[in-house]
Amino acid sequence: MHSTHRPHIGLGLPVDDPALLPAWARRADALPFSTLGLLDRLVYDNPEPLITLASLAGATSRIRLQTEVLIAPVHNTALLAKQTATLDRLSDGRFTLGIGVGGRADDCLAAGIDLHRRGRRLDEQMTLLRRTWDGEPYGRDVGPIGPRPATPGGPRVLFGGFAPAALERVGRFGDGFLGAALPAAHMSGLFRQVEAVWRKYDRPGRPRLVAQASVALGPDDTVQRARRKLRDYYAFTGRAEYMAEGLLTTAREIRAAVDAFRDIGADEVVLYCWTSDPDQVDRLADAVF
Numbered sequence: 001m002h003s004t005h006r007p008h009i010g011l012g013l014p015v016d017d018p019a020l021l022p023a024w025a026r027r028a029d030a031l032p033f034s035t036l037g038l039l040d041r042l043v044y045d046n047p048e049p050l051i052t053l054a055s056l057a058g059a060t061s062r063i064r065l066q067t068e069v070l071i072a073p074v075h076n077t078a079l080l081a082k083q084t085a086t087l088d089r090l091s092d093g094r095f096t097l098g099i100g101v102g103g104r105a106d107d108c109l110a111a112g113i114d115l116h117r118r119g120r121r122l123d124e125q126m127t128l129l130r131r132t133w134d135g136e137p138y139g140r141d142v143g144p145i146g147p148r149p150a151t152p153g154g155p156r157v158l159f160g161g162f163a164p165a166a167l168e169r170v171g172r173f174g175d176g177f178l179g180a181a182l183p184a185a186h187m188s189g190l191f192r193q194v195e196a197v198w199r200k201y202d203r204p205g206r207p208r209l210v211a212q213a214s215v216a217l218g219p220d221d222t223v224q225r226a227r228r229k230l231r232d233y234y235a236f237t238g239r240a241e242y243m244a245e246g247l248l249t250t251a252r253e254i255r256a257a258v259d260a261f262r263d264i265g266a267d268e269v270v271l272y273c274w275t276s277d278p279d280q281v282d283r284l285a286d287a288v289f
Contacts, residue, residue: 005262006258006262007211007258007261007262007266007267007268007269008034008035008267008268008269009032009033009034009258009268009269009270009271009288009289010033010034010035010036010037010064010066010210010268010269010270010271011024011028011033011035011036011037011270011271011273011281011284012037012038012039012068012212012270012271012272012273013025013036013037013038013273014229014273014274014275014276014280015038015039015044015045015046015047016045016229016276017276018047018052020276020278021047021052021055021056022055022056022059023278024036024278024280024281025056025059025060025063026059026060027278027281027282028060028063028281029059029060029061029062029063031281031282031285031289032285032289033063033281033285034063034064034268035063035064035065035066035096035268035270036053036056036060036063036064036065036066037066037067037068037098037212037270037272038052038053038065038066038067038068039067039068039069040067040068040069040070040071040102041071041102041104041107042071042074042104042106042107042110042111043104043106043107043109043110044233049067049070050067050070050083050084050087053065053066053067053087053091053095054086054087054090054091057087057090057091057094057095058090060094062094063094064094064095064096065087065091065094065095065096066095066096066097066098066158066270067096067097067098067099068098068160068178068180068212068270068272069098069099069100069158069159069160069161069178069180070097070098070099070100071100071101071102071107072099072100072101072121072122072125073101073102073108073111073113073118073121073122073125074102074107074108074110074111074113075111075125077124077125077128077129078128078132078138078145080125080129081128081129081132081133081138081145082132082145082146082147084097084129084133084149084154084155085132085133085145085146085147085148085149085154085155086147087155088149088150088151088154088155089147089148089149089150091150092150093149093150093151093155095151095155095156096155096156096157096158097154097155097156097157097158098157098158098159098160098178098210099122099126099157099158099159099160100122100159100160100161100166101118101119101122101161101166102118103236103237104236119163119165122169123169123172123173126157126169126172126173127173129154130153130154130173132144132145132154133148133149133153133154133155134153134154135148156175156176156208157173157174157175157176158170158174158175158176158177158178158208158210159173159174159176159177159178160177160178160179160180162190164193167190167193167194167197168197170194170197170198170207171194171197171198171200171201171203172201174207175207175208176194176207176208176209176210176267177190177191177194177207177208177209177210178210178212179191179209179210179211179212180212181212181214181243181246182211183246183257183260184211184257184260184261184263184264184266185260187211187261187264187266188264191209191264191265191266194207194209195207208267208268209265209266209267209268210266210267210268210269210270211261211266211268211269211270212269212270212271212272213248213254213257213258213261213269213270213271213272214226214230214243214246214247214248214272214274215247215248215249215254215271215272215273215274215280215284216247216248216249216273216274216275216280217249217250217251217254217280217283217284217287218275218277218279218280218283222275222277223247223249223275225274225275226247226273226274226275227244227247227274228244229274229275230243230244230247230274231243231244247274251283251286251287251288254271254284254287254288255287255288257269258288271284271288
């Protein structure tokens with residue numbers, strides 16, 4: 001039985017001009033958007049998400065801040081524990097840590113980690129993050145790492161990914177699942193698998209289910225620019241053209257996608273903007289609210 005309530009609507013931030021993001025954040029904070037999401041890559045022309053969201057925490061007062069998703073294995077774990085707890089404190093508990101293993105060999109090379117061990121590394125990191133957020137010693141001969149997060153037990157954690165191991169992590173360590181770049185017809189199966197994993201681990205309540213959709217509203221040159229950025233970002237996947245064709249470019253398409261995600265049980269839909277014009281915020285608000 002899935003909710004008939006309209007899901008919360010978040011806004012995925014563009015990454016090509018970091019200087020514009022405070023303006024985006026202030027506009028979104030004044031509208032009914034629920035979340036500001038920011039992607040993570042290392043070897044790419046994007047702003048570092050934790051630093052950027054810390055800045056945006058200061059530019060906003062209400063909206064949540066979410067990594068979508070932070071590639072945790074490329075981060076030093078002790079420092080990541082400190083950064084995420086600090087961001088949760090600075091934002092007064094408005095931070096959600098979307099987290100995953102990533103899939104880019106060059107990101108792993110730059111960070112000096114083994115591409116093939118990144119899943120095991122993430123499992124180890126989650127144990128240490130949870131321990132640190134609870135105020136326990138980080139390890140043998142190592143004391144606690146502060147500050148304590150504003151959220152008891154640490155920020156909300158959503159796992160992204162498609163592999164069975166990623167879905168298992170929701171049951172083992174997480175508060176929910178963040179499904180990227182799939183239409184509702186395909187996402188539905190993943191949502192049901194996550195719910196099954198949640199029950200398998202005898203977790204109380206239900207997992208938070210978040211979907212993403214790529215969007216761009218406006219004149220044709222705006223839409224074409226967004227498609228080029230999508231192709232560039234997804235070039236390494238071999239599915240760049242498919243991703244670009246999936247861009248939603250009318251208010252009607254966006255509303256239909258939100259309704260479809262609602263019908264499969266999404267708690268939130270994050271509309272990912274692939275063009276840096278801050279007027280996107282108002283166009284999207286007009287389309288969905």
